[in-house]
Amino acid sequence: MVISNSLAIHGGPPVNPLGPPSWPPRDDDVQRAMAQLAQDGSWGRYHGPHVTELERRLADLHQVPHALTCSSGTIAVELALRGLKIGTGDEVILAGYDFSGNFRCIEAVGAVPVLVDIDPTNWCLDAQTIAEAVSPLTRAIVVSHLHGGSADMRTLSAVAAERGIRVVEDACQVPGAVVQGRPAGTWGDIGVLSFGGSKLLTAGRGGALVTRQEDLFQRIKIYCERGNDAFPLSEMQAAILVPQTARLAERNAIRETRVRQLLDETAHLEALSPVVLPAAGDRASYYKVAWRYDGTRSGDWSRAEFLAAMQAEGVAMDVGFRGFLRRSSRRCRQASTLEHAQNAVDQTILLHHPVLLEAAESISQITEALKKVLTFAAANPFAG
Ligand SMILES: Cc1ncc(COP(=O)(O)O)c(C=O)c1O
Known part of the structure; x- marks a missing residue:
């Protein structure tokens, strides 16, 4: 099935019609x-x-x-x-x-x-x-x-x-x-x-x-x-x-609160495995928030299709790095299996940070968008 970005196919208007907020802020x-x-x-x-x-x-x-x-x-x-x-x-x-x-x-x-x-x-x-x-x-x-x-x-x-x-x-x-x-x-x-x-x-x-x-x-x-x-x-x-x-610590604390909210609200979504939260006493700093996306749990949609649908909802999400697995052995030495690195290349989806300084409602809008796209995908599986 070819997924279009048209709003109709995802059922209704985009969840976040304002689109991604701008960066840097006008301080x-x-x-x-x-x-x-x-x-x-x-x-x-x-x-x-x-x-x-x-x-x-x-x-x-x-x-x-x-x-x-x-x-x-x-x-x-x-x-x-x-x-x-x-x-x-x-x-x-x-x-x-x-x-x-x-x-x-x-x-x-x-x-x-x-x-x-x-x-x-x-x-x-x-x-x-x-x-x-x-x-x-x-x-x-x-x-x-x-x-x-x-x-x-x-x-x-x-x-x-x-x-x-x-x-x-x-x-x-x-x-x-x-x-x-x-x-x-x-x-x-x-x-x-x-x-x-x-x-x-x-x-x-x-x-x-x-x-x-x-x-x-x-x-x-x-x-x-x-x-x-x-x-x-x-x-x-x-x-x-x-x-x-001077503002970094305060902003990092807001971003961390928003990420905790987002991971809490989305914990039941089986297609998404998020980055671990910081250990007690530590502080995270979120330039991106990462998940591994497993399309087999949401109608077999590819990562590209899933991300296109999320972007159509106005959420600033994208893929991660391309990794070094294809670099020639003349340029590097591979010292261990790179299974998890390969999975990260194939499965990573990243949320860009600016929205994490917005109000808690914006985070709930992202949750709604994730649910909406994953529910739609499950109901409209990839036919092969
Ligand atoms: C992990 C990491 N290291 C280094 C850099 C390079 O920083 P710059 O863009 O300032 O050269 C980046 C940029 O995104 C990065 O994510």
């Missing part, structure tokens, strides 16, 4: 920062107080002595690897399902990605796979907290430390999260943040590194210095990020 304090930049001309300077202030705030937020801003989360991962002196011939462990740029960053420094599986409940690198992936060439692990889930950093750090392996902790999707009692990004030797256009802290572009290690911090600074900063964040970007850092 007064961000607008004031922009007006101030225009007034005092600091937007046109190479160096000024805003980058310094942002780096101080990021260091405070992560309870570390050093934060360094840069031009993107992607370049931050590469700088982290360079700072750790990872290079030609080294191996770096990476989940088979992750942001594609992380694979490229490992290649960019001349190293070889070694792929391991993920934990299907949190979409993150499974710490239990590391031991079997390690070879004499293994020098580092790049581990990302994805889709509202968080990696088991306590186990991962212990295994890495035992073997003298360094850890780059990618917190691009989870600024302000608390993972196993520590700020996300501070379990590893170095943590990475993104300020890309859709991110929870945004300047359109931008990134940062956080670390406790003075020598690592200095090496990266020196690497960036080419007579001027080679990968800088501008004063303008920093000025609009500063007020956002």
Whole structure:
């Protein structure tokens, strides 16, 4: 059966007729920062107080002595690897399902990605796979907290430390999260943040590194210095990020409340297996909310058909990453079965975060849309 996006086929008007809300929000304090930049001309300077202030705030937020801003989360991962002196011939462990740029960053420094599986409940690198992936060439692990889930950093750090392996902790999707009692990004030797256009802290572009290690911090600074900063964040970007850092905890708490509501309201929907909620005492940070979609439990609709129907309802849902399972063995080594990574590639559906700052009724509208589409699918099964 070919599914059209016409409203009639889903029975009635879309549940959320306003469509996805815009991002970023029109915050007064961000607008004031922009007006101030225009007034005092600091937007046109190479160096000024805003980058310094942002780096101080990021260091405070992560309870570390050093934060360094840069031009993107992607370049931050590469700088982290360079700072750790990872290079030609080294191996770096990476989940088979992750942001594609992380694979490229490992290649960019001349190293070889070694792929391991993920934990299907949190979409993150499974710490239990590391031991079997390690070879004499293994020098580092790049581990990302994805889709509202968080990696088991306590186990991962212990295994890495035992073997003298360094850890780059990618917190691009989870600024302000608390993972196993520590700020996300501070379990590893170095943590990475993104300020890309859709991110929870945004300047359109931008990134940062956080670390406790003075020598690592200095090496990266020196690497960036080419007579001027080679990968800088501008004063303008920093000025609009500063007020956002002050709102982050409050907004993360609202998003977490909304996600709890959504997962509670949708718990009975058998076609959907959601990301696990944070453990007691921890805090999640939701850039995306993930589920695995099992079409066999809803009329055998494909993921694409299901997502098209949800989008027609006005809900900002999409697929996840494409993963690295098809990368040639000349470019990487596969160190474990990648069964869960493959499932994540095939089955992940993601809700984009802006709606999580809306009122509780918007969350119930999403629940209604999910129920409506799944009920319709069950009543109109795919005929083959
Ligand atoms: C897990 C992860 N790492 C790194 C990045 C890269 O960040 P940027 O877009 O700032 O380069 C992203 C971007 O979505 C991401 O999701």
